[in-house]
Amino acid sequence: MTADNWTYCQNWHTRTPQPIGPIYASGLYEGSYRRIPWHGNIEPEHIPAGVCSECGQRFSDGIQIAVVERPAKEFCSNLHYLVWWKREHPDEEAPMSGGIFEH
Helix, strand or coil: CCCHHHCEECCCCCCCCCCCCCEEEEEEECCCEEEEECECCECCEEEEEEECCCCCCEEEEEEEEEECCEEEEEECCHHHHHHHHHHHCCCCCCHHHCCHHHC
16 A cells, blocks of 8 residues: 555655656665665565565565566565666666665
8 A cells, every 4th residue: 555655756846747757665664764666556565574585584574566477576675675676677767765776
């Protein structure tokens, strides 16, 4: 379910009806909140536990994203979700995710 106060796009502060760039949701709280981009029209969901699709580690409190005709992907951290997202969206940028791709 979309959380109205935690869902943004790059032009959230304007009255422009079309989003610019990806839509962002609030990621996991890791000392602070980081915005993470949706996977197209699919919103990342918080899940209580799982196994990370990036590192294979079990986690409590993670992120899950539905993918078409495959099992959902699970992530232990915002960083691992963003690494996967960038592979899936190589021509897109996520500037509201805190510069994760500048490293």
